[in-house]
Amino acid sequence: MKFWKVLLALVALVYLSVLAIVALSWMHHLKLSAEWKTVWSFELDPKAKVKPEAQNAALKKKLQELHPKGVYIMVDSAENRLYLKKDGQTIKEALVSTGSGVILVEPGGKRSWQFDTPKGEFFVKSKIQNPYWVKPDWAFIEENEPIPKKMEDRVEAGVLGDYALGFGQGYFIHGTLYTRLLGRNVTHGCVRVADKDLEEVFKASRIGTRIYIY
Amino acid sequence: MNIEKGKEMLPGGRSRWLKVVFSALLVVSFSFSLVSISSAQATRAKRAATTTAVNGSQVRRAAVPASPGKQKVSTTGQPGQKTQPASAPEKPAAASIKGIPEATLQVLKENRFLEEELKLAKTPQYYFVLNLKERTLELRARGMVLKSWKASELRYTGKPVPLQVTTLTNKTALNPPERKVLNPAEQQAEEARKAAEEKARQEQQKKKENGKKQEQSQAAATTPADTFDVEALEITDMPGSYELNFDDGLRIFVRSKSGFSEKFRQTRETLLWYTWYPVKHFLNRKSELRPQLILYFDNMRDAQGIYWAFIDGLKGIIWFP
Numbered sequence: 092m093k094f095w096k097v098l099l100a101l102v103a104l105v106y107l108s109v110l111a112i113v114a115l116s117w118m119h120h121l122k123l124s125a126e127w128k129t130v131w132s133f134e135l136d137p138k139a140k141v142k143p144e145a146q147n148a149a150l151k152k153k154l155q156e157l158h159p160k161g162v163y164i165m166v167d168s169a170e171n172r173l174y175l176k177k178d179g180q181t182i183k184e185a186l187v188s189t190g191s192g193v194i195l196v197e198p199g200g201k202r203s204w205q206f207d208t209p210k211g212e213f214f215v216k217s218k219i220q221n222p223y224w225v226k227p228d229w230a231f232i233e234e235n236e237p238i239p240k241k242m243e244d245r246v247e248a249g250v251l252g253d254y255a256l257g258f259g260q261g262y263f264i265h266g267t268l269y270t271r272l273l274g275r276n277v278t279h280g281c282v283r284v285a286d287k288d289l290e291e292v293f294k295a296s297r298i299g300t301r302i303y304i305y
Numbered sequence: 306m307n308i309e310k311g312k313e314m315l316p317g318g319r320s321r322w323l324k325v326v327f328s329a330l331l332v333v334s335f336s337f338s339l340v341s342i343s344s345a346q347a348t349r350a351k352r353a354a355t356t357t358a359v360n361g362s363q364v365r366r367a368a369v370p371a372s373p374g375k376q377k378v379s380t381t382g383q384p385g386q387k388t389q390p391a392s393a394p395e396k397p398a399a400a401s402i403k404g405i406p407e408a409t410l411q412v413l414k415e416n417r418f419l420e421e422e423l424k425l426a427k428t429p430q431y432y433f434v435l436n437l438k439e440r441t442l443e444l445r446a447r448g449m450v451l452k453s454w455k456a457s458e459l460r461y462t463g464k465p466v467p468l469q470v471t472t473l474t475n476k477t478a479l480n481p482p483e484r485k486v487l488n489p490a491e492q493q494a495e496e497a498r499k500a501a502e503e504k505a506r507q508e509q510q511k512k513k514e515n516g517k518k519q520e521q522s523q524a525a526a527t528t529p530a531d532t533f534d535v536e537a538l539e540i541t542d543m544p545g546s547y548e549l550n551f552d553d554g555l556r557i558f559v560r561s562k563s564g565f566s567e568k569f570r571q572t573r574e575t576l577l578w579y580t581w582y583p584v585k586h587f588l589n590r591k592s593e594l595r596p597q598l599i600l601y602f603d604n605m606r607d608a609q610g611i612y613w614a615f616i617d618g619l620k621g622i623i624w625f626p
Contacts, residue, residue: 100329103329104329112584112587113580113583113584115587116583116584116586116587116588117583119583119586119587119590120462120582120583120586120587123462123463123464123465123586123594124461124462126465127437127461127465127466127625128437128625143409143412143413143416144409144412146416147412147415147416147419150416150419150420150423151419153423154419154422154423154426154448155448157426157427157447157448158447158448158449159447159449165451167452168613169540169609169610169613169614170540170610179449191485191535191536191537191538192484192485192537192538193484193485193486193487193536193537193538194484194485194486194487195486195487195489196486196487196488198488198489198490205484210431210616211429211430211431211446212429212430212431212446212447232489233487233489234489235489235490272535275535275537275539276535276537276538276539277535277537303431303446303451305431305444305446305451305452305614
């Protein structure tokens, strides 16, 4: 009987000690959480002539000035959507195809290509109607065909649709014959759009129009 | 003899051990209450000091600089921040910060955020802004929001992250997506072998079924495009649960609530978060605790979208307005 009573007392003590540790831990945890809200730092210049409110307005203005003006294009490569925007308002939304992310390895392993659509800010560098595709080396390697030596053998008409907007390094926003694949990641890095949708984007944009791909 | 005496001294002596246990419980409870109250008071005092610093009526760990000019002030003076208290904390409170209204200090805080965002907005790469108060994660470029996700739940612990630009170093997931590798020569040989096998099989079938094969192939040809299994890395291949590691030691766990396994994982994490983590942090309170954040999303596609957009080297700001 005595043993059980001692055991009971010990269990009670252990239980309360654990409770105390948990309670203290929780207080510590709450304190840490509270610090997330209050920790910050700033520079204070007592002799500064610019008031914080004025500085705030100036900073916001600077940020606003960085926003794209007029028409710009946004491409969501995850959802395969293109948005044509004007002063922040969406004026056109279209289903597109973007990079497949596939890696192509040349037989022999000399060269390899990663078919990703580049992400970041770009500018329209060229506007082409009825574009021709000058097939790069990877297009032949992919088909397991010999790479031609003559430029004429690389040129293919019709596959890029009616319009193309170049945004550098060989990447284009162009039309497609494979409209069934719109909405999927199947391209070699370019952005494919249905010709009907691309016509509007093509007409609205000019050289220098910003493109945001994310 | 003694027992008898004891019996006389303490009526109901048989329950003496129960009284001992009861007394012990009382003593421990009393000490626990004392410790709790003192700890709570200490916490409250610390919080009050921070609040008063924000209110501007009193300054903790901020002091008048030796020479007039710009002084750097931190409301709590946490280590690891870019800006540190300008001078020794033992010095008297700064007259320059004293009396600044809370609204102004909030403006100063926003200015600090805007200064950091301006640095990022000047670059052509997009960046992220995680607002802990609103539980929103935004992808921005040039100060403009490209995409936004709202977390259904957000938790944070460990050393607070300073209001400054942080960089994503890597992403870790249990099943990270793998890029498909095309080797046309090998693939063509494989396709030729498969085609030969298929041709032989079809010929055999043709003999048996007399034309049924044609109907089947026609049906296959009319399969909708979006059901094709394309050789590509798509958003659906991205994981729904993963970890984002940043250069300042911050770890962000992204979780989606969809699926039984995810719900099970979330329950386990919630239990750990509210029981084991506080104890672990308390016991290791003198060591540097890595800041940790957990973001829960109701929709798995949101978590997958973040994995897609958060490329290594992506910069961003985490702040509590």
